Amino acid sequence: MIAYIAYRIAEAAARGLPRGLADRIGVSLARLAFALGVPARRRLERNLELLLASQGPGAIREIARAGFEHFALGLTDFLRLRPSAAGRAEAAVEVRGAEHLESARASGRGVIVLSAHVGGWERGAAFLAARGVRLHVAARAHPSERVESLFERRRRALGVRRLTGRPMWLSAARALRGHEWVAVMSDRGVPGASASVCAWAAALARRTGALVLPAVMVRLPSGAYAACFEPPLSAEACASGGFRDSMRGMLERYPNQWCAFERLPEGLA
DSSP: OHHHHHHHHHHHHHHHSOHHHHHHHHHHHHHHHHHTTOHHHHHHHHHHHHHOTTSOHHHHHHHHHHHHHHHHHHHHHHHHOOHHHHHHHHHTOEEESHHHHHHHHHTTSOEEEEEOSBBOHHHHHHHHHHTTOOEEEOOOOOSSHHHHHHHHHHHHHTTEEEOOSSSHHHHHHHHHHTTOEEEEETTTOOTTOOSOHHHHHHHHHHHHTOEEEEEEEEEOTTSOEEEEEOOOBOHHHHHTTHHHHHHHHHHHHSGGGBOOOSOOOTTTO
16 A cells, blocks of 8 residues: 555656656655665665676665666656657657667567666657557566556556466467567566576567567666667577677666666576
């Protein structure tokens, strides 16, 4: 109940207050949570240590603090996004690696979008949906049913669906065989799957003929977003470490926007 009330307050603030004020409040609360040493801070700092082995404790701490701030900004951006304005908002997104996105779309095949909790991942899903992609997300449900219901309603209004059912493999394969797209967060893992994300995606791509498309949605200093796409991978390239190398490269470019608040799954750590 407390989490649900907090999200509803955040939604009201994001929509009712001027953007600059709502963002400043969100960042202030994120800084407070960081200063209080919540468990998510320790996990994020540990994950950053694995990613940026050459950085010292002070640098890791500053990057982690920025990650908390970007989480707040990404959340307020998502909560304030209205379905009626989603198309205009996503039309303003800068696309980096547009040829890779268009190659995946032109293939006519299902596509597994392998991403991470970087920048504005919910905005990334809304961006693809606004481009006409039938997108399903392989996301773990929030512990609070009411919070999950809130997010489910917002995603559906933006044209995004969450895969349901166990094993998730079956619903994901059904969508991919129908030439639809499935988004998976590589730094969280696949709900109910025992295999690593890379192995899961590679096996699914091999069975369905789908492509694997590494992508993240990063927030620019102006407050706008850039959708970043790497070259599509075959199932074989994904299984042999191609995705891990691609994603680590993107994470190293935008470490201060990485909101990896849980232990990394096998294959990315």
